[in-house]
Amino acid sequence: MRKKNKNKNNKNLNASWLKPYSLLQNYPLYIRSIPAEQELKFHYTVHTSLDVVDEKVSAMGKALVDQRELYLGLLYPTEDYKVYGYVTNSKVKFVMVVDSSNTALRDNEIRSMFRKLHNSYTDVMCNPFYNPGDRIHSRAFDNMVTSMMVQVC
Template identity: 95%
Template sequence: MAVCVAVIAKENYPLYIRSTPMENELKFHYMVHTSLDVVDEKISAMGKALVDQRELYLGLLYPTEDYKVYGYVTNSKVKFVMVVDSSNTALRDNEIRSMFRKLHNSYTDVMCNPFYNPGDRIQSRSLWSG
């Protein structure tokens, strides 16, 4: 499964970043921010094709020795970045797409909340209950 999930605003500042091994949190933040350059390259390479197609999934952005970084961009240019453990070889591309679709649906639910101010950090109540 994913070890880090990030939602990045159109202006490239983080709205939400959560990683599971807390001792490597800074490492995952760095990976997410460095992946934004690759996301921008892929978006500019697609150009108008991205607008014409409905394909929002960017695929594998880059692999490292221990992790694989995947990307997804919404129509409003909000970016989702997911870091997955490389040792999980059973994880297929369509499963990654499915996780991004679920994340996108959750993000849409947050944006539809009348009490959320667009641009503020996204917080999860379930993570604060502990």
């Protein structure tokens, strides 16, 4: 039985590198990692980063609603990874975890990846056969995520 989403405005989409994945009411909509064995480790990292995203969003307050640029930047660095965030006007949250050793990746490239991910997510949501809250099973979304992961790795 599928649980009903009581608060439809509280959506979380987390894309984490090396594991893009999304959450709606704290359960995954899309999970992907390179390597796949690291998935559980990144699951924890993404969940802890959601608290930082919420803090940044609440600190921005109404100013966030008025902005067109919703890139939150670096949420926090760890010894092995850097965690970045992005929030849409509809409160969809994206989180990206990148290997700290990847020094070639610039902030503007990460911002661009978030925009591509957001656009692809919007395409999934516009699909009349997709039920919001269900797992994302889209070949186009998979291909876009794969191309971005190859670019990062």
